[in-house]
Amino acid sequence: MRSAALPYSTCAYCQSLLLRDGLELQDIGKVAVLPPDVSPIQLGTSLRVEGLTLTVVGRVRWGWDNGSWNEWLLDAGDGSERWLGEAMGAFMLTAARADLRELPMIQGFATGGEIAVGARLTVEGITLVAIDRKEARCLGSEGELPFPTLPGRSMTNIDFRGPNREAVSLQRDARGASVWLGYYSDLASLAPANLRTIEGWSIPRELTR
Amino acid sequence: MNAVRNIACPNCGGALEVRAAGFSVNLACAYCGSLLDVSRPEVVLIEAHDKAAKGFRLAPGARGTLFDVEWETVGALRRRDLGYSWEEYLLFNPYAGYRWLVLSDREWQFGTMLLDLPEGNDDTVSWRGERFTRDGDASTSETTAVLGEFYWRVRAGDTVEAMLYERGDTVLSREGGGGEVNWTQLVPVEDDVIAQAFGLGRLKAHRAVREPSPSSGSSSSTANDLPTMFGLACAAIVALLLAMVLISGPVERASASIDAPFAATREGVRIGTLTVRRPWQFVTVTARGTDFDNRWVDLDYSLVDRATGQSMDGYGIVEHYSGRDSDGSWTEGSRKGTTLLGRVPRGTYDLYVDASAHGWPSDPSPQISGWSSLPETVTVSIEAETGSLPWGNWWTAAVLLFAFPCIAVWRQYREENGR
Known part of the structure; x- marks a missing residue:
């Protein structure tokens, strides 16, 4: 239990999802067993970006019609909520930007409106294009999490991409809408440490620090 | 893991x-x-x-x-x-x-x-x-x-x-x-x-x-696929020829000639008998005329199965025209005509021909022909043959097989010279 701010935790042994309520722990159900994958990230992996050390404390795996992806919850020690999205061998590092919910397009999305692929969104002078829209459902989780990850949880995710790796992600679920701002990156640029050891593979030199 | x-x-x-x-x-x-x-x-x-x-x-x-x-x-x-x-x-x-x-x-x-x-x-x-x-x-x-x-x-x-x-x-x-x-x-x-x-x-x-x-x-x-493409086309066309020769079967011939009258049709002239000895064979009928000009002869062939009386029909033509215009003298048409009868089943056949001659621009009158007592005719010799090869099909296959590599060569040539 590293972070008292995160109310949900997945038991690594019995897949129970535990809700922390003061000093009480409440078992609120079982999460799905995570399907096997060859992600280089694991709970405890740390990243060093912009002078911050970000430690992976939780993971949610989302599935959609044509695949699945990982979202790794990062603890920066400053109470901010950051995620490392991992799909197709590439990464997207984002932080919550509640203030962007004021943008008209996002306000519309938050109240159930649609955003088509190809739509343009301007944030801080940078124009981003919506490159995909997915209806996703939770496939499983591990570690500590800010929301319950029971089977059946679903969300709408729209990814925007800017000309120079800029990324904006909009998510909408039963709780409402959230806005995530960040950038696409390869793993090496995130200066990772404590990567997962994968049988049959050696960690490239550029990824060790 | x-x-x-x-x-x-x-x-x-x-x-x-x-x-x-x-x-x-x-x-x-x-x-x-x-x-x-x-x-x-x-x-x-x-x-x-x-x-x-x-x-x-x-x-x-x-x-x-x-x-x-x-x-x-x-x-x-x-x-x-x-x-x-x-x-x-x-x-x-x-x-x-x-x-x-x-x-x-x-x-x-x-x-x-x-x-x-x-x-x-x-x-x-x-x-x-x-x-x-x-x-x-x-x-x-x-x-x-x-x-x-x-x-x-x-x-x-x-x-x-x-x-x-x-x-x-x-x-x-x-x-x-x-x-x-x-x-x-x-x-x-x-x-x-x-x-x-x-x-x-x-x-x-x-x-x-x-x-x-x-x-x-x-x-x-582009470049290095071309030899392969041409090689494959050549191999395919040779293989096709071999297959055609193999399945064409034994050759048998019958021939006779027919005098085609003008403004009338000479019907039912028997050319001869042919036997098809394979389950299926091709039969070609070749018609040849000599020395006629500004004439054409329509030929209707009937290959009649002796056993069943059923007939397979085909059509042939021999024609030759000549003249002189502002560009000089010209000739057109061929005094030889080949007709291919496909898929003739095993059996014994009699070949009959109907023939009618025509003049261009109009049928010759007896006065022009000079023999008022004898109606003018055009003599056409007919030769029928079993076991023939469908050359038209073969040439079509050849054109189709080589068209693609030729287009590729042309495209490449254009790319190299056109840009």
Whole structure:
């Protein structure tokens, strides 16, 4: 239990999802067993970006019609909520930007409106294009999490991409809408440490620090 | 933890490995070629096939170190656009993600998908401060064969719009349409390097040297396919001829001549008897006239089966015209006419001919002919033959077989000289 701010935790042994309520722990159900994958990230992996050390404390795996992806919850020690999205061998590092919910397009999305692929969104002078829209459902989780990850949880995710790796992600679920701002990156640029050891593979030199 | 997920092909039962578990969504079975959905814990058959794609230079599972990183080949695609065909290999390293190897015209390119997108218009784009200019026109390419696993829903028949931009020997490829556009940077890699990295034999030296390269894109492979194309066409046409000779069967002939009257039809002249000794044979009927001019003779053939009385009919013509106009003298038509009767079943046949002659521009009158007592006729000799070869079919096949390589040569010539 590293972070008292995160109310949900997945038991690594019995897949129970535990809700922390003061000093009480409440078992609120079982999460799905995570399907096997060859992600280089694991709970405890740390990243060093912009002078911050970000430690992976939780993971949610989302599935959609044509695949699945990982979202790794990062603890920066400053109470901010950051995620490392991992799909197709590439990464997207984002932080919550509640203030962007004021943008008209996002306000519309938050109240159930649609955003088509190809739509343009301007944030801080940078124009981003919506490159995909997915209806996703939770496939499983591990570690500590800010929301319950029971089977059946679903969300709408729209990814925007800017000309120079800029990324904006909009998510909408039963709780409402959230806005995530960040950038696409390869793993090496995130200066990772404590990567997962994968049988049959050696960690490239550029990824060790 | 084991990096490989073991599954069984639901179509053929073959034992398969998912090498990029969690990323791969489609897998084409190495044994039967069936397309499988491996995105979920349960493997689902998307499309059953009974033959795996073959002939790829790198097999799924092949590993090699390029640019200091070890890569495992996880997927292989064959793609083509109008006239060109090339191979694309998906490389994977769990720590470094995905890369591409493109093998086109015996040249390799290493591809990295871009996260920072080039900006510009259809003719030039800039990327990381450098200008790239368009190479060739936009083209649509189609995936024709799939082997191994992919992180998207690949299948044979997929098409994608592509445009290439180049600067020096670096190529930026823009693929996609609609909302999602993917940019890939392609840099050349020597075949020696690939061969050494993946433990392969070297590709044969170029027979046709292409310097400077007329279209050094990821999707050009022209010169060195041509000898193969012509060779295959030649082999096919010779094989077809041999097959025709083999199945044509024994030859039997019958011949006679017929005097065709004007303004009337001479009917039912028997030419002779033919026996078809194979289940099916071709019969050709050749008509020859001599020395007539500005005349034509219509010939109706009936090949009558003695056993059943059923008749197979054909039509022939011999014609010859001449004259003189502002361009000088001219002749037209042929005094010889060949008619092919196909699929004549085994049996004994009598060939009968009806013939009528015609004059051009009008039938000759007895006065002009000079023999008022004898009606003028045109004599046509008829020869029928079993076991003949359908030369028309053969020539059609030849034209069709050589048309494609010839178009390719023409396109290449135009590319080399036209730009």
